Amino acid sequence: MKKSSKKVNLFIISALVLALIITGFPIQQQTSAALAQDLVKAANGETHVIFDYNRLRGADQIIVYTPEFGASTKNNRWGVEVVVEDGMITEVRDGTVVDLSNAPIPENGFVVSAHGTARTWVMANLKEGDTVEILEDVITDPVRTSTFSINKIDPQAPYEFPGGRGADELVVYTSSYGKERTGTNQYGAEFIVRNGIVVEMSGSNSLIPEDGFVVSGHGAAQRWILENTQVGAEVTFDPNTMKITSRIDASAYIRAAELVIEKASAQIEAAETNFLDVPIEEAKSSLNEAAESLRMAEEAFGKEDWQRTIDYSELAAQQANKAGFQTVESKVVDARGVWHRPTESNREDIIETLDKLADSNFNILFLETFFHGYTIYPSEIAEQNPNFVGWNPLEVFIEEGKKRGIEVHAWVHTFFVGHESLNPPGPILTEHPEWAAVDREGRIPSVKEVGYYYLNPALPAVRDHLSSIFNEMISTHDVDGLHLDYIRYPVSLPIENGYSYDEYSRNEFKKVSGVDPLDITPADTELWEAWNVWRQNQISSFVERIHGEVKEVDESLELSTAVFPEVSDAIDQKFQNWVEWVSAGYMDFITPMIYAVDTNYVQRTTNSFLDRFQQPVLSYIGLAPFVGFSDELLVDQVKAMTETDAAGQVQFALHSLRAEHFEALKAGPQRKKAFLPHADPMHAAKLLVKDIKRKIADIYIPRDGVDHPAIRALEQKFRNLERAVGKGEISEVNGKILEAQDFIKDREKHIRPAVSEHLLKDLDQMEQLMDFAEFKQQ
Structure with a gap:
């Protein structure tokens, strides 16, 4: 049996509002429009398409989980999970009837x-006791054709929804739409379709081509897109x-591979033209391998061998993608982190996990140390997670992490302490039910975050207990x-789902406002704003407290947080005022969870997030391979x-990173080892200036990126900067950075634009490090 997805370059993700045990974020889907499909075959002969392997389950999907994924499926209760051992069904776990979730994955099944x-x-x-088979790469028909109804073509404002696309609608956007994007x-x-062929699967706000169109779907239309289109498919409307038709045969896979090869070729050319610090010859070699695989695919197609056509086309796409990854630069100062819920059962398992991370040059691990009200280590205060009784995995992770140069940060679930699918309400609320956060209707657990139990952030006893842990x-x-x-309240909109309306919170607010929050609504503008600010202050004051306590234990310990990036979400719905925390200097670095398939959206949201900073706090952006990223999307x-x-x-x-993800990162943006920016900003600056000097000597000068009259002076500017960094005086370093910046801008006639851009970008990073170093000294 295959153990991970083989789908290559056929990727798309879309949002489905389905609560997750682990994250609370929506699952998103990738396309399943494959000509060759894997099937589950029941003992009675009936079959069903397998959507994919070893990823979190979405709506109307069958996902197969193998031991490679981990100890359990990590799914919620809203489905059925069938455990198979040695080809025999040993258990059928219907979570919709009995509260079952997160099925164990057998070693032998x-x-x-x-x-x-x-x-x-x-x-x-x-049925329990029946046999079941997995059939791989079944081609039931050499051509797949599907038709769907179009709701709108080039909708015009005013729009009820963004882009004029409503619920369950399929919309076509052509060049007549009048806008550049959807x-x-x-x-x-x-x-995106050009000349009748799907050239790209996109997430949202797609660029509309002059020689084609974009098709966008929501709900039922979205499902049609996912199940019936892929890169290389023929699409007409x-x-x-008002009908649209998709046609997929083996030639679609050849066209998809051709597109990836074309893209990789352009990336290699751009890398050479733009003086990128990448292994150009290795990328060219990978591209040559892709061309040979494509030739084999075309040969198989000529013989009407559809399976070999698909296999060689997918191999060609993989090799071309690798060539593209090899054109991505790898930084020497960079945070490369991963969140991890431990499932390891001994030191050997932990070593295996950390070796995998070290091999791909990860340098920081956020280890889930306190979750669902349990610690993973033996505690004098909290109950230890039953899965770890008898040993201390945190201690082993720290010890083995240091050997590999991987920082280990204790990742803690602050006010979220239980889920209805896992021994509800958890050990803390079982012992202290009076500590629970209560919504406006008096309900526990959360309605909006289905099944989530939270502690009341305002209660002194809660704050003391968490502080002690x-x-x-x-x-x-x-x-x-x-x-x-x-580090927030549960989702508190709409008003009837708002928190926290327990007796203590109501009385405390009444002391300062004179009113019971149950008696006010958003219509009472000033009082409602005061109530919102009061709740924000409960979170912010606790963050301030923990910051002080962490620094009292050890000034070098880093305090960080995972937050929602958009203020309308974080502050307005959850009272998580991270803007205030950054401004007050409570955080050493911050990780916004910008979870989306749309890379443009992730980049825009990152820039908007950073624009709100009033202190030079470092930001490490949280990305979402858990929703089913391809290796290409992850690198992008x-x-x-x-x-x-x-x-x-x-x-x-x-648990969401598969072998192809690690390989892609290692081939591309994590090719080199990197130093963590927060660990020692002045040492990071030393490494950075040394790397700049190497690129000047090995790339920019030999490739004629700098004219002879400017070479000696340019080299001298960076020698001066290196000496200043060696002294460790921030003001002197900043002065030399400014001198180098001015020189590069003044010598634009003698330095190629791409080289100037690289040098100025590296100097901007050094400037950021100095700002952070100064901030840390305050």
Whole structure:
């Protein structure tokens, strides 16, 4: 059986509002429009298409989980999971009837997990005690054709929804639309067609080609896109009948591979032209391998061998993608993090995990140390997670991490302490039910975050208890930092779902305002704003407290947090005022969770997030491979982050990273080892200036990026900068940075534009490091 997805360059993700046990974020989907499909075959002969392997389950999907994924599926209860050992069904776990979730994955088998319509099929055909098979690469028909109704073509304002695309609608945008992009939001799927061929699967707000069109779908239309289109497919539409048709055969895979090869060739050419610090010859070699595989695919197509056509086309796409990855620069000062919920059972397992991270040059691990009210280590204050009783995995992670140059930060779920699918309400609220956060209707757990139990952030006893756990954690373990997650109220809009309307909070607010918050609504503008600010202050004051306590234990310990990037979400709905925390200097670095498939959206949101900073706090952007990123999309988003002022990125989460992800990162943006910016900004600056000098000597001068009259002076500017960094005086370093910047701008006739851009960008990073170093000294 295959153990991970083989789909190559056929990728699309869309938002589905489906609560996750781990994140609370919506699952998003990739396309399943494959000619050759894998099937689950029941004992009665009935079959169903497998959507994919080893990724979180979405709506109406069958996902198969193998031991490669981990110890369990990590899915919520809203589906059915069938445990298979040695080809025999040993358990059917219908979570919609009995509260079952997160099925264990047997070492000698797999789990079939299904939701919605797929669940209906499973319940009808897979029975405990029956046999079940996985059939791979089944081609039931050499041509797949599908037609769907169009709701709108080139809709015009005013719009009820972004881009004029409403619920369950399929919209076609042509060059007559009058706008450069579709204007849609991320809650759907799109594809771009040129000359009748799908050239790109997109997420939202797609660029509309002059020689083609964009198709955008939401809901049912989105599902049609995901299930019936892919890169290379033929797509036509008829404005008279308002119908659109997709056609997929083996030639679609050849066309898809050709597009990837074309893109990689352009990337190699651009890398050479723009003086990029990348292994050009290795990229060319990978591209040559792709061309040979494509030739084999075309030969197989001529013989009507559809399976070999698909296999060689996919191999060609993989090789061409690798060539593209090899044209991505790798920084020497960069945060490369990953969030991880531990499932390891011994030291050997931990070594295996950390070796995998070290091999791909990750340098920071956010280890989930306190979640669902349990610690992973033996605690004098909290209950230890039953999965780790008898040993201390945190201690081992720290010890082995130091050997590999990987920082370990204790990632803690602050006010979220239980889920209805996992021993509800958890150990803390079982012992202290009076500590629970209560919504306006008096309900526990959350309605908007289905099944989530939260502590009341305002209660002194809650704050003291969490403080004691965190202080114990950082005092008894040599962690590199404390990473606060769920440092917020539960989602509190609309008003009837708002928090926190317990007796204590109501009385405390009444003391300062004279009114009971139950008696006010958003119509009471000033009082409602005061109530919102009061709730924000409960979170912010706790952050301030933890900051002080962390620094009292060890000034070098880093305090960081995972936050929602958009103020309308973080502050207005969850009272998570990270803007205030950054301004007050409570955070050493911050990780906004910018979870989307649309790379343009991720980049725009990153820039908007950073624009709100009033202190030079470093930001490591949280990315979302857990929703099903392809290796190509992952590298695209990491690369996009290097084009912003972000100091690095963090992947959510380790269990979602497959072998192809690690290989892609290692071939591209994580090819070199990197130093963490926050660890020692002055040392980071030393490494950075040394690397700049290397690029000048090995790339820019030999490739004629700098004219002879400017060479000696340019080299001298960076020698001066290196000496200043060696002295460790921030003001002197800043002076030399300014001198180098001015020189580069003044010598624009003698320095190629691309080289100037690289040098100025590196100097901007050094300036950021100096600002952070000064901030740390305050």
